[in-house]
Amino acid sequence: MTDTAAASPARLAVLTSGGDAQGMNAAVRGVARTAMSRGAEVFAVYEGYQGLVDGGDAIRRFAWGDAGNILGRGGTSIGTFRSKEFRTRQGRLKAAKNLVERGIDRLVVIGGDGSLTGLDAFRAEWPGLMDELADAGLISPEMAAAHPALMIAGLVGSIDNDLVGTDTTIGADSALHRIVDAIDAITATAASHQRCFVIEVMGRHCGYLALMSAIAGGADYVLIPELPPADGWEEQMCAELRRGRAAGRRESIVVVAEGAQDRTGEPITSEYVRATISRINGEDARLTNLGHVQRGGKPSAYDRWASTWLGYSAALEALTAGPATEGVVLGIRGSEIVRLPLAEAVARTRRVPELIAAGDYDAAMGLRNEDFTDMARIFTELTHPNRVTTKEDSPRVAILHAGGLAPGMNTAARAAVRLGIARGHTMLGVRNGFTGLLRGAVDELGWEDVEGWTGVGGAELGLRRDVPGVEQFYAISRALEDHRVDALMVIGGWNAYQAAHLMQGEADRYPAFRIPIVCVPATIDNNLPGSDETIGADSALNEIVDDIDRIKQSAAATTRCFVVETMGRHCGYLALMGGLAGGAERIYLDEDGIGLDQLNQDVRWLRDSFGRGRRLFLAVRSERASESYTTDFLGRLFEGESHGLYDVRTNIIGHVQQGGEPSPADRLLATRMAAAALDVLARELGADEPTARYLGLRGGRIEDHPLAHMTEYVNSVKRRPRTQWWMELRPVVAAVGREPSS
Template sequence: MSTPDETTSPATSPVKLGILTSGGDAQGMNAAVRAVVRTAIRLGAQPYAIYEGYQGMIDGGDGIKKFDWDSVGSIMHRGGTLIGTFRSKEFRERAGRLKAAANLIEHGIDHLVVIGGDGSLSGLDLFRQEWASLLEELASDGRITREQAAAHPTLMIAGLVGSIDNDLVGTDMTIGADTALHRIVDAIDDLASTAASHQRSFVVEVMGRHCGYLALMASVAGGCDYCLIPENPPADGWEEKMCAELKRGRDAGRRDSIVIVAEGAQDRAGNPISSEYVRSTLEERLGEDARVTILGHVQRGGTPSAYDRWASTWLGHEAAKEVLAATTNSPGMVMALRGNRVTGTDLMEAVQDTRKVPELIAAGDFDAAMALRGGSFTEMRQIFHELAEPGRVEPGSGAKRVAIVHAGGLAPGMNTAARAAVRLGIARGHTMLGVRNGFVGMRDGQIEEMTWDDVEGWTGEGGAELGTRRTIPSVEHLYPISRSLEEHGVDALMVIGGWNAYQAAYLLHSEKDRYPAFNIPIVCVPATIDNNVPGSELAIGTDTALNVVVEAIDRIKMSGSATKRAFVVETMGRYCGYLALMSGMAAGAERVYLHETGISLGDLYRDMEWLRESYENGRRLFLAIRNERASEHYDTEFLAKLLEEEGKEEFDVRSTILGHIQQGGAPTPFDRLLATRLTSNALELFREGWADTTGRSNKSWYIGLQEGRVAKEPLAHMMEHVDPTFRRPLDQWWMELQEVFADVSYEPSTPLHDSL
């Protein structure tokens, strides 16, 4: 047991902060732990890792260990949790919490960050509320001194939600949910190929006892046929409806059928709907060979996605700052992601709202349960309904004719966007047209009607079946383009692409007075791995590219694990450093070089001085990420040669330019969902333009995600919000994350770059 002088006041010794993971494990927990530890050190606190969740706090001894900067090195790519987790029954009793409080006081810890689910967080709040009485009881029993109790009058807490179910009300995403969705969608993609080979149906059961997030989003992202979730049980007779939809797909030529069932699915009477019951129903009513796949705990395991690394890093950084800034009157807070922002919300309010959902489901108030899940959840449920159970698949007479065109560089998810646009457009009564080969194809009249079946199988395909070109129309091409639109009776134009696509759409809109064919609603949908178009915090394809970069870096780092080595990796992005900064955060880089901040000789000199000393003190690996146009003169080869010269015999150097692999591959679940959501909103904007009776039906917009919601901006004002020289928005939200990157990457003794 400690003596009074071992727990001196914060004025003379560092604040001591404990970090633990509790409940079910979730990919990304290690990134959060790393961020909490390193941010605490940067802020002058001493972090302690508490092993095996609350049980480690109860057991004490080796269950509570002092951590330093290197204690959390090279853990970003690891699944699970480095410090272990446990569902402690003992902590539920006051006697267990007394032991936990005594062990924290022994180490002088009165700040605590907990990563877990609603049960773990409610236990944390109870612990905070009882803290004063626990210390009083411990002091009365002589287990701690009165001086120790007085030195730690309040327990400061912050919570992070680690849950693959994404079930906490008040946050858009929880730690681990994105990676779990990757596991499910990968499995669906794999199952689809074997199902098609045998003309077979598969019933896939996914996790989600009270939350249908994984089931619903996997159904949309995987192009599935039917989905059963707890919050929105199917109406009576659902079996017949499900079989009818699957039969319609087969009659249209589809060779496979996939039904997704959340583990907590039930009917409106509260009776469980098992995956086995669904399978037997399909076999009996359709006479098909149906199989069940229960994914189980593979959804929890494996390497975390890029999102679960950088987002968890940000959450951990903010949690450490929150708890270290807390006062004796501060409420318990849980750090939540809302849109692309981290915000604090009342811990118990969030837990209570989360626990209301199963209560509402049990009471049969399904609308209220869906409402608590948030607007985007409800929106995706409606979109899936349209995709899986369309009211019609043939447009009626007088249907509006909507053309889809890709332009600019290729972005994974373009096929998903085109497929969603075609099918949602048809479901909403429009005639959908596809333009081949960008605006060049539009000029040459390569426009054809697209049917429901034409886009079968496009959901998870990389590339762009319609083709794309970077060409922006020249003045002499405007007339043939206008003639082509007139000849095909185009009533609206959806432009899916990046910077060049936006420039082309802006040109057409600007020329609408000269060319009547351009006097139609035009909507730009962002699709570019560069993430450099205005009006959207994230573009379709960016998440896929980021995952490709991070996966490549993981392998590159592994190649240097047996020796002392420094790596310089170049990412794409042109003049936008999004891929560089976010991959640096997600892959655990020590330095990132961006065009937005530039590269100075002073920064390079300080980096080389620090690096030389760092290798002399035992460093074995160094990673720098460089945006492809970070500097005109200090290119990737120069940085590698500089490192090689300075490293001499101490370490060797390798440089890698990742190139076009960043544009390839199947789109991630996030990019598929984003593509579907944005094209759905684009179609609704066309309705708005057509319904305008004021004579301004030529309204045109560019749309995108802004703080979690889909927002629109007038295309006419686009140039006011961009830097045309460097082809990027004037406002880039992710630049705020430089502070986060610095706090988890620059050791306290290291001088920061001038830009930081």
């Protein structure tokens, strides 16, 4: 090989295959722009594997601007196809010829398990395909020798979320948004008519969408493939629906996965469920099959930033792989990208329906992630509780909110109340935070008192940001004694944690504080110790992304620069993740600071970029990124240096980030956190010396930590953790947002 050939850039192709999923475009953009930022030449394969087979114009050179406006689109802009021809060796021979003729020997595929199986087979056959093509004279021996291996990376695009070994797949979160939105809407009309609705959702072999939407939507019953109901389930289901009506519910919702079946393997259709309810309960049940709307619509904030991160990682994987590198599929587990052996991951995923068919449901559930198994247990407890009779000496658990408002607080309170009652506790609600507690605003909460709170924004119990001072501790201790509070659950943000920490520190002076206390993280800022995610942050991100989408659309007919400010105080989570999901070219954080040299570079780059034909630029600034270089200052700076090439608009999103209904992810996190908080309180109630704890989600697992040591892990001045996992995504922002110089 000549020096010139050795110096030639790597060539990488990307394709989408199988069923479409929201977020595929974000992944394609992540792959393409990351590869370009590393000096590679990128090709898009249109219409999936069929495009590889057909060649010609189906394999096109991809430029930076080709990925410029696809981030927020649903579906896949490069098309998909279930190619029968590629399944044959002759089809793969054509595909290999079309790739190698263009000098391409690196391939990223975004699709389901069938697509990834085809990718792994293609990689394994590649050396033999090269030999066959060379022997037939279809390519030169030199060409075959220059491309001895196919380097690959796979990403799972599937709304079913069925890949074993990861927490979520591309498209699942967006599909959950579609389903929960539909359940919320159907619930409203069902309540108007006191009617039962049966809702069918996708999921042939995986009950993720059905189970999670049932919990997030406050449904009464769910049927999923992994847990077929026991014999006689029809009577039990109808009895549960009648019990709900007797308790005051005006509507009933049953969610059915399309692959639901009984323990003999017979399908349980949604129509059968509807007819059963009508027959046994004597009511006019209605059926709604959501169908392909679950795949449609724009991707959620999560499916934008996570898919971009996955695309970035897949591009690096394919570009750095060597000829001997085995094929991998990349996924997200907790707050990390994981590399799984492709063949093994697909085999384990396909093992689940085999176990279901064999009746080994425990093993099938064992292959699902911890979140799935936890939620299956929690849903049963919420909807079919084995209620423990409350006794006079039952533990009295009080719930209060504190700090700033976060969507999902009502969901957490509702789950805590119902799970607490099911476990035999007396549940108390404190009105208006610690201010209400010191005034004795404490009421007993019953099962029906929290009806309908699942998807409601705000905080029905009320809250205050106030942190009680030492002079107020006596009144608070008296209130705890007067209402015989045995344990305290504090749901909130930084001020909530600070108040609980101060109480715990004064336990020697005030015996009433010597009770189990657990803090549940709920703040849009995502700035609490020990947790990758906090309740409310995902809802805020979706609000930010929706606003950015609308802001961008306002510039459709002009050349414009936008500077958008998010909330977050000194924590840049919302700015960085919102900017990544919204397609920002620049993001300004307090963690990094803003300097004059940086601004000079950005202004020069901005002016040069618009001079080369750019039409839109987006900068996102965290609200306290700099005391001097404010959002208004940045807007005036950029406009002053525009030389007439563009105009500038600034936008401060404001408190809408705290408003609105909680997203499905926040409803699920709130429910799971509430259950874990009750577990901690139950454990501490039985301890000789109960302690105060705080919860956190790490690597997909909920952990609890001693509140006394909280300050060791935070920057108390900046009010954020010392370690913030999402700061590792800054290179992703740079790779997809900063076009290499022409």
